[in-house]
Amino acid sequence: MEVSVQVSNEAKEKVVTPLAASMRLPRSSWVKGDTELCSTCGTCELYCSLSHEGSASRSKARLNVISDRFTGDTSIETCRQCDVPACLYACMVPGAMSIDPKTGARLIDEDKCVGCGNCARACPYNAHGGIIRLNPAKNVYIKCDLCGGEPQCIRACRYLALSYEQKRV
Amino acid sequence: MYGWAGKILRVDLTSEKVWTEETSKYVPRYLGARGIAAKIAWDELKPGLDAFDENNLLMMMTGPLSGLPGPGTSRSYVFGNAPQGYPKTWYMRTSIGGRWGAEIKYAGYDGVVIRGKALRPSYLWINDDNVEIRDAGPLWGKDTFTTQRLIKQFHGHETHSIVCGPAGENLVRYAVPATETECAAGTGGMGAVMGSKKLKAVAAQGSKAVRVADRERWLKVGEYAADMIHPYKKSPPVTEVSYEPRYSIPKPDYIQARREYNPCYGCDIGCKGTYFINVPGKLYPTTNTTEVSCIGRSFIARGTTSSRMERLVGGRDWYNLGAEAGIENAANVNRYGLSHWEVIVGISMWMHLCKLNGIDLEQDLGFPVEPENPRFWDTLLRKITYREGIGDLLAEGGPRVIDKIGKGREFLKTVAWGVCEHGGGRGIWEWFTYPHWVAGALFWATDYRDPYSDVAHKQSGLGQFPDPKRRVELAKWLFGTEGAVLPLQEEVKDMEQGGPTPQQEDLAYADKAPMVIWHQNRSVIIGSMVLCDSGFPLTISRLRPNCHGDTSIEAQLFSAATGVEMSEAELDAAGERVFNLERCLLIREGRTRKDDETVISFFKQPDYTKGIPLDEVRFRRLMDQYYTLRGWDVSTGVPKREKLEQLDLKDVADELDNRGLLPA
Numbered sequence: 001m002e003v004s005v006q007v008s009n010e011a012k013e014k015v016v017t018p019l020a021a022s023m024r025l026p027r028s029s030w031v032k033g034d035t036e037l038c039s040t041c042g043t044c045e046l047y048c049s050l051s052h053e054g055s056a057s058r059s060k061a062r063l064n065v066i067s068d069r070f071t072g073d074t075s076i077e078t079c080r081q082c083d084v085p086a087c088l089y090a091c092m093v094p095g096a097m098s099i100d101p102k103t104g105a106r107l108i109d110e111d112k113c114v115g116c117g118n119c120a121r122a123c124p125y126n127a128h129g130g131i132i133r134l135n136p137a138k139n140v141y142i143k144c145d146l147c148g149g150e151p152q153c154i155r156a157c158r159y160l161a162l163s164y165e166q167k168r169v
Numbered sequence: 170m171y172g173w174a175g176k177i178l179r180v181d182l183t184s185e186k187v188w189t190e191e192t193s194k195y196v197p198r199y200l201g202a203r204g205i206a207a208k209i210a211w212d213e214l215k216p217g218l219d220a221f222d223e224n225n226l227l228m229m230m231t232g233p234l235s236g237l238p239g240p241g242t243s244r245s246y247v248f249g250n251a252p253q254g255y256p257k258t259w260y261m262r263t264s265i266g267g268r269w270g271a272e273i274k275y276a277g278y279d280g281v282v283i284r285g286k287a288l289r290p291s292y293l294w295i296n297d298d299n300v301e302i303r304d305a306g307p308l309w310g311k312d313t314f315t316t317q318r319l320i321k322q323f324h325g326h327e328t329h330s331i332v333c334g335p336a337g338e339n340l341v342r343y344a345v346p347a348t349e350t351e352c353a354a355g356t357g358g359m360g361a362v363m364g365s366k367k368l369k370a371v372a373a374q375g376s377k378a379v380r381v382a383d384r385e386r387w388l389k390v391g392e393y394a395a396d397m398i399h400p401y402k403k404s405p406p407v408t409e410v411s412y413e414p415r416y417s418i419p420k421p422d423y424i425q426a427r428r429e430y431n432p433c434y435g436c437d438i439g440c441k442g443t444y445f446i447n448v449p450g451k452l453y454p455t456t457n458t459t460e461v462s463c464i465g466r467s468f469i470a471r472g473t474t475s476s477r478m479e480r481l482v483g484g485r486d487w488y489n490l491g492a493e494a495g496i497e498n499a500a501n502v503n504r505y506g507l508s509h510w511e512v513i514v515g516i517s518m519w520m521h522l523c524k525l526n527g528i529d530l531e532q533d534l535g536f537p538v539e540p541e542n543p544r545f546w547d548t549l550l551r552k553i554t555y556r557e558g559i560g561d562l563l564a565e566g567g568p569r570v571i572d573k574i575g576k577g578r579e580f581l582k583t584v585a586w587g588v589c590e591h592g593g594g595r596g597i598w599e600w601f602t603y604p605h606w607v608a609g610a611l612f613w614a615t616d617y618r619d620p621y622s623d624v625a626h627k628q629s630g631l632g633q634f635p636d637p638k639r640r641v642e643l644a645k646w647l648f649g650t651e652g653a654v655l656p657l658q659e660e661v662k663d664m665e666q667g668g669p670t671p672q673q674e675d676l677a678y679a680d681k682a683p684m685v686i687w688h689q690n691r692s693v694i695i696g697s698m699v700l701c702d703s704g705f706p707l708t709i710s711r712l713r714p715n716c717h718g719d720t721s722i723e724a725q726l727f728s729a730a731t732g733v734e735m736s737e738a739e740l741d742a743a744g745e746r747v748f749n750l751e752r753c754l755l756i757r758e759g760r761t762r763k764d765d766e767t768v769i770s771f772f773k774q775p776d777y778t779k780g781i782p783l784d785e786v787r788f789r790r791l792m793d794q795y796y797t798l799r800g801w802d803v804s805t806g807v808p809k810r811e812k813l814e815q816l817d818l819k820d821v822a823d824e825l826d827n828r829g830l831l832p833a
Contacts, residue, residue: 056380136376
C-alpha cells in the first residue's frame with residue numbers, strides 16, 4: 001500500500017537544512033542572456049550606462065556582451081545575483097554592499113565603496129572584468145542593481161535575448 | 170559638449186607629430202563628419218593633388234550621434250582624394266560600419282585627420298589621450314582578419330581598428346579600409362591611400378563616455394525611430410544561403426549561420442547579412458567566419474528577372490558558385506581588402522559578359538574566364554591584390570583596364586568617374602525600372618561618387634514600392650507632388666510594344682529635381698550625424714499602417730543628443746550649405762556641367778527591364794531645372810555668388826572668384 005504524504009516545499013527546506021535556511025540571504029532575481037538570440041549589438045550596455053551614469057560608454061556598463069567576430073563566439077556576461085554572493089562576503093567596508101529589499105539585488109553603495117576591488121576579485125564569473133568593474137572617474141566599483149526591478153537592458157533589447165528571471169523564494 | 174566628443178585628432182605621419190583641434194571650431198555650423206571633412210578639405214586639400222601624394226588627407230570621421238544607443242548610429246566616414254577617380258583622382262566620401270566609430274568617440278575624438286607619409290610601415294594606436302604611431306612591421310602583408318586579430322592580441326579584445334589589406338598596401342585602386350569581417354568603406358579606394366601613407370591600421374580603444382544633452386528625450390526619440398525600422402522580435406533561423414528568394418539554395422546543415430548578427434555598436438536595426446561560421450571551403454580547408462551581405466552574396470549565386478539581361482547572359486543564371494565556394498570567395502575579397510562592388514559589378518561582370526557575348530579575353534588575361542569555377546576567382550583575386558602579371562593592370566580599375574585592352578567597352582558598367590553602376594537599371598541593379606532611373610541619372614550627374622548607397626537608397630525604396638496607389642500617395646506626402654514617381658512603371662509599355670508615350674516621357678522627366686535635391690541635402694545630414702542609410706531618411710516605414718515614416722527624426726535625434734535645438738528646415742539648410750561647399754570643392758578641381766553630362770552616355774543604353782533609353786533632350790532640360798532650383802549657373806553648373814552668400818559661404822565664393830571660376 002502506498003502512502004503519499006504531501007510536504008510543501010517550504011516545509012521540506014526547513015526539515016532538510018534548518019541551519020542553512022536560517023542563515024540564507026534573500027534570493028534575488030537576475031537578468032539572463034540567451035546567446036542564441038543575441039545580435040551582440042551592445043544596445044543593452046549603452047542603455048545601462050545611460051541610465052546609471054547619464055552618458056553612453058561601453059566601459060561603464062554593468063553587463064558585458066563579448067563577441068569575437070573571427071570565431072563567432074558570443075557570451076553575455078550578466079550578474080547572476082548569486083544565492084551565496086562571494087562579492088558581498090568579500091566586502092570589508094561595513095555597509096558598502098547590501099541587498100535590495102525589493103528585488104533582492106546585491107548592491108554596491110557608491111558613497112561607501114572605497115574602490116578596493118575585493119568584490120570584483122571574489123566574483124567567480126568576473127574573468128573578463130565586465131560584471132563588477134571599476135568606474136575610474138569616481139574610483140568606485142559598479143555592478144548590476146537590477147534598476148529597482150525594471151532593468152533598462154531588457155527594455156533595450158529588440159532581439160528579446162535578455163530576460164528577467166525570477167528565482168523561487 | 171554634448172554629442173560631439175569635442176576634439177579632432179590630427180596626425181602628421183611624415184614628422185610623426187600628433188595634436189588635437191577643437192571640434193567647436195566647426196560645429197554646429199558643419200554638423201559633423203561629412204560637413205567637417207568638406208570644410209577641412211576646402212581649407213587644406215590643394216586642388217589638382219594626386220591621391221597618392223603625401224599631402225593628401227585621410228579623414229576618418231564620426232558625428233555627434235556616433236557611440237550613442239539608437240538605430241543606425243555608430244557608422245563612420247572616410248574622406249579624401251580617392252584613387253578610384255577616373256580620369257583623374259578627386260575628393261570622395263565613403264562610409265563604413267562596425268564598432269570603430271563608437272570606439273573612437275569613447276576615446277574622446279570626433280575623427281582622425283591624417284596627412285603625410287610614414288617612413289616605414291606604421292599603425293596608429295589611440296587609447297584615450299595616449300596616441301602613438303607604432304611600428305607595423307609584424308602586421309604588414311597580413312590580411313585584414315589577421316591584422317585585426319593581432320591588434321586585439323597586442324592591445325586587448327576591446328580594441329577596434331580600421332585596417333587595410335594587402336590590396337591597400339599594393340595600391341590597388343579599389344582597395345578598402347576594412348573593419349571586422351565585412352565592414353568596408355567601399356567606394357574610392359581609400360585603402361590604397363592608407364597603403365600609400367604606409368599606414369596599416371588605425372586602432373582605437375576608449376574608456377570615456379559620450380554625453381547626451383537630454384537622456385529621456387534621446388531614449389524616447391530613439392525608440393520611436395527604431396519602432397519604425399525594427400520590431401521587437403526573435404531573428405528567424407537561416408535556412409537559405411541565396412541572394413533573393415527567386416534563387417533558392419538551401420543552407421547545408423554543416424554550415425552554421427546566423428542572421429542579424431554582429432551589427433554596428435549600439436544599433437538595433439540589424440541590417441547586416443548572414444554570418445557564416447566554419448564553412449569548409451573549396452580551395453582552402455576552412456573559412457572560419459565571414460559575413461555575407463548585400464553585394465557579397467552575388468558570389469554565391471546570381472539570377473536575373475529582367476528579360477534583356479537574360480538574353481545577354483543566355484539564361485536566368487549569371488553564375489552559380491554555390492554555398493561553399495561563394496562564401497569562401499566573399500571571405501577572400503574581405504581578407505585581401507578589395508571592394509566587393511568593383512570586383513563584382515566592374516571587373517568580373519565585364520569579363521563574364523564579354524565571354525558570354527563572344528569576346529575572347531583569354532589571350533589578354535592569360536587565364537580563362539570561368540566564373541563557375543572557384544579556381545578562376547582565386548587566381549583573379551590573388552593577381553589583382555598582389556599585382557601579379559595582368560593583375561597589375563586589373564588593379565587599376567575598370568575604365569583604365571578598358572583604355573589598355575580596348576575590348577567590350579559596352580559591357581563595362583562604369584557610369585562615371587571610375588565608379589560602377591548602382592541604381593542605373595543597366596547592370597547589377599537590372600531590375601530598377603523606368604522612370605526611377607531617370608532620377609537616378611540626375612543623382613549620378615550631380616554627385617561625385619556612386620550616389621545610391623548613402624543618398625538615394627530610399628528613393629529606390631519608394632520607386633519599387635509594390636502598391637501603386639500607396640506609392641503615389643507617399644510621393645505626394647513626401648515631396649508635395651506625385652511627379653516624383655510618375656509615370657507609373659506598371660503602365661509603361663515595353664520598347665518592343667512602342668515604349669513610353671510622349672506624355673509619359675514628359676512626366677518621367679518632370680518634377681524629379683525637387684526630390685533629388687531633398688535627398689541630397691538629407692544625405693549630408695545623415696552623413697554628418699552619422700546615421701545609417703539602411704534606416705534613414707525615414708521616408709517609408711512598412712511597420713506602420715499608412716507606411717509613412719517621419720522625416721523630422723534626424724532633427725529630433727540631433728537636438729536631443731547635442732542640446733543644440735534645430736528644426737528640420739534649419740538642418741536641411743545646413744545640409745544644403747555642405748552640399749554646395751562640396752560642389753565648390755569639385756569646381757575648384759575643374760568640374761563643370763560638361764563632367765556632369767558624362768553620365769548621359771551610360772544611360773542612353775537601353776535599360777534592362779523595358780529597353781528604354783534616356784531621352785537626352787528631356788534630360789538636359791531636367792538638368793537645367795535642377796541647376797536653377799539649386800541656384801547654380803545653368804551653363805557651367807557652378808553655384809552663383811548670391812546662392813553662396815545666402816548660405817553664408819562668402820569666403821568660398823571669394824576664392825572661386827579669385828580663381829576665375831565663378832560665373833559672371
